[in-house]
Every structure is written in structure tokens, then in C-alpha cells.
Amino acid sequence: MLKSKVAIQAINTGTLPDDTIMVGEFYVKQWKIPKGQHVGLKFGAFRQHVKIIPVAKLNGIRISPSIAQKMGLLLESQSPLHLRIHFSAVTGTLALGPLIGVLISRDFEHIPEKPFGTITMFCKELVDACKSHGAHVFFFTPNHIGENVHTVQGWIYSGGWRQMIVPAPDIINNRLTTRKLENDPDVQHFIKETKRLYSTAVFNEKFLDKTEVFDALKKDPTLDRYLPESHYLNNFATFKSMCTKYNNVFLKPVRGSLGKGIIRLSHLEGESYLALHTTPTGSRRQIHPSLAKLYSSLAVKMKTAKFQIQQGLQLIEIQKRPVDFRALVQKNSLGKWVITSIVARTAGSQHFVSNLARGGSLSTVSAAVAKSNLGASINRLSASGQLRQAALTIANGIDTNIPAQFGELGIDLAIDTNGKVWLLEVNSKPSKNDNTPLNEGKIRPSVRMMIQYARFLSGF
DSSP: OOOOEEEEEEOOTTTSOTTEEEEEHHHHHHHTOOTTSEEEEEETTEEEEEEEEEETTOOSEEEOHHHHHHTTOOOBTTBOEEEEEEEETTTTEEEEEOEEEEEOSOOOTTOTTSTTGGGHHHHHHHHHHHHHHTOEEEEEOGGGOOSOTTEEEEEEESSSEEEEEEEOOSEEEEOOOOHHHHTOHHHHHHHHHHHHHHOOEEESOSOOOHHHHHHHHTTOTTTGGGOOOEEEEOSHHHHHHHHHHOSEEEEEETTOOTTTTOEEEEEOSTTOEEEEEEETTEEEEEEESSHHHHHHHHHHHHTTSOEEEEEOOOBOEETTEEEEEEEEEEEOTTSOEEEEEEEEEEOOTTOSSOOGGGTOEEEOHHHHHHHSOOOTTSOGGGHHHHHHHHHHHHHHHHHHHSOSOOSEEEEEEEEBTTSOEEEEEEESSOOSSSSSOOOTTOOOHHHHHHHHHHHHHHTO
């Protein structure tokens, strides 16, 4: 097994020419790196021809401060940076990395100790995880992208947060939180050109619309059993058909998140219908005398937002509060989907959605199922296994049927009172603070998995 993690240090100015690097003799022999010859040094988009000088007792690589600056590295002699190494005899390239760029929505330069607001601790957690895995990470926003896609202004951590020019990365982890930012021409140009010029891999490269997901998964017969009936709502005929067929239906904004804008429609006595609208503090009730009147009231909303209409489900409950489940599914070091975590989410007392942002609470799957009204005839011990199988099957279905690169998905599932598992929605930008506690100094499995997949994509 080739030893691939190596310590990188800068040597004093003037000691080493800018076209020369010192490499421990162990690595030179192990990777069969030509001695005294020029090879291509690669770090993200950075490229430079350098001469290799083997050093007998050096356990690592030493480079000049000039090369370190071009690589966007702040190297301290007392604290070397550990990176992965790979040499290709075919191309004559010595690659260091992986260099990971996390694309985030905004930064706050005037708050140096917390430049990324509420996600600063997650970013520091990712920095710490990269150190242990032999990777390097920086963070940048759409405002940091310039005309030259070879480099980008990014935030790094070296004893504190600071900005510097770094090469375009091997991997872009898209953590943008709005479609407006994601579709920004500069962002799209940067992603397209880094893919073309430097073979940069991008995940999760786009938001998923609810209708897009359900329409795509309908094509896969192995997923039919998980899909409640769903349609893009654009006419009264579809609306009437669904409301007549089911006692309860849900209207969900096609591009919504965090439970915002969801409406539950319930058939009352005669021709009247109850509409429950989500609000920050609970729900707002409206009763409509007929289906036509209800649709007319919704038509105003439909002018500014697209809605998906979905079959209502009789979800299991805890003390009359609906319960659903969030599975975090990620790709591992082999590029295969695995379950990182599954948690149960119970809606708050005044809400009919379970999102934490709206008063929901977390528990383990087994604890939630045990407290729920799931029928006694159902094998409660099998609930976790059924959820896991569903999440993995759905993740693979997303890969097969939607042409985009995803490395992690938040898959929201439900169990009805008959024990049947259903898909509610798929989120391609799952929150890092939603399902597992974030503690100072602790690196969560979800963060480690993200780096393992980045190594897989980049060949490190």
C-alpha cells in the first residue's frame, strides 16, 4: 500500500530555487519519481514545472515561500501541512491535494472571528477534518469569483480566519442556499470553466425541485412503492381530481424549504374545505365553502409561486403530532451511497410540519416508533431497516434519473399507520446543523464522509 499523506513545509527564502522542491527519498523511491528531472507540480488549478531533489532523512516535501504563495498556502515551519501525494509516470505530474473549495452564500469580513455567521463552526469543523485526512479546504462566495477562473479569493484557516488568493480547487462543494446565487452568471461560468480547464468535480451542483424529483423517480419501477401521488399544479382539473380522490392533500412550493408555504387541504362536511397554512408560529386556518372558491383563493399565490399537489398521508403520530424521518445519505470513499444517519422529527404542538425551524424535535427512530400510534401488528423493529432501504434506493434513483452530480442528500421519509414507507421530498443541500449536534472540537461522521468522497472524486 503506497503511503500517500506527506508533510509540506516551506524552506527559508533563498535556500531553494523557485523551480526546485525537496522530496524525502522514501517518497521518491515509493512513487518512482525521477530524480533531478523536471516534473509537473499540481495543486488544484496551480501548475508549475519543478526539479526534484531527493533528501535522505526528510520525511516530507519542502518548497520555497514563492511556490507556497502561488499554491495559496500559509506554511509554518513548526506546523507543517499534511496533504495527499500522487505521482503519474504517464503525465510526469506530481499532484498534491485534494484542494476543496466550499462555495457558500455570504461572508462577514467585519467579524473576523465568525466570518460565516451561523455556519462558522461547521466550516472550522471541516478545516479540522481536512487536516486529519490530508486535504486542504478554503471557503468562497460568488463575490470572490473574478474574471480569471485560474484563481479565486478565498478564506483559509491558519491560526485564525484570513483571506488570500488560492488556485481553483479540485473539488467544489456547492453549499449555496438560494437558487438566485446558484444561477448567477459568474458562478455558472466559474463552474463550467473549472470543469473544462482543470477537470474540477462539483457536488451538490444544483437544487432539486420537488416536481422534478417526483417526475424523474416515477420513471423507475423500483421506486413506485415509495411515491405518493404528486402532480405539478397548473389547472383546476388536476386540483379537483386530487381533492376528490383524497380526504387530505398537501400543496408544497416546488422550490420551497424549511416547511415554508406548505398548505394542507382537508375535506369537511358537504362541499366545504379547510386550508391550513404554515406560519412561523403555527398554522392559519381558512374554511372555504366549495372547491371552486378554494382554488380561486389559491390562484393568487399560484401567480407568484409554483406548487406541487401531493396525496395526503396518515402519518404515525406521537400525542397527535405527526412524525417523519430525515435520512442523510452520502457517497463514501468508493463513490457508493451509504446511510450516515436517520433521525425522527416530531412536529411542534402548533404545527403540522416537523422542520426544526418550526418547532420540531429530534429523536432516534426506535424511540419515535415506540412512542407512536403505529399499529401493534406492525413489526416496529423493522422500521429502521425499511427506512434505510428506502433512502438508499431513492438516492440511487436520483443518480440514475437526474443528470447532475450529488455527494449528499437529505431524504425525508414517512411511515403511515399501516407501516408503509413513503417519500416526502429530497433536499440536495441538507443542513449541517439539522440532524446531529455540532460541538466545538468534534468532527461528525457526515463531515468525514464528505472529505472521503472528495478524495474519491479527485483521485487522492
